[in-house]
Amino acid sequence: AQSVSQHNHHVILSEAASLELGCNYSYGGTVNLFWYVQYPGQHLQLLLKYFSGDPLVKGIKGFEAEFIKSKFSFNLRKPSVQWSDTAEYFCAVNDGQNFVFGPGTRLSVLP
């Protein structure tokens, strides 16, 4: 069965630090990839998604992610985080039959 792993359970950064959150999945076929964010007390929101084409995807709020097929990875990056980026981040994979989320990474940004 498809599985999605996220490298870190909790990441703590200072403002202006660079961010990279790891995501790996297990399925070897064609996939659609997503990153979602959930701010404290709010709904899940879609940050960005990859379906095809340029493997470097730009999303909202300055986030981007790179799909590396050979590594089964879809890491999320932001060059300079802000305190308002404090949230939980979920990677998700859709292989056409199942939509599977990773366990989430909690990001805390210190002012």
Place this chain on the structure above:
Amino acid sequence: DVKVTQSSRYLVKRTGEKVFLECVQDMDHENMFWYRQDPGLGLRLIYFSYDVKMKEKGDIPEGYSVSREKKERFSLILESASTNQTSMYLCASSFVTGGRETQYFGPGTRLLVL
């Protein structure tokens, strides 16, 4: 805007009670999903439905059932609630166009089973 609504934001039930969680979407989406979200475990898929009267088990269907009598409504049923079903329940709907699927989430129902 797409709207996915859930019948309750907060519910408190007793062990053994039958619990209904309702989800309604207003965009004629064919696909609907129920997830639960728990700290450290992320989102886990309980059931999904790709059409009226169709249902498919997700990753953790045990202890749950679903009903999709109308396209816009997808109900999650806990036949006999247990304390380990205390969780945040999220409904979602999605559509596929050009091979792309876009998913929209409701606000969630936080269920406490005493």
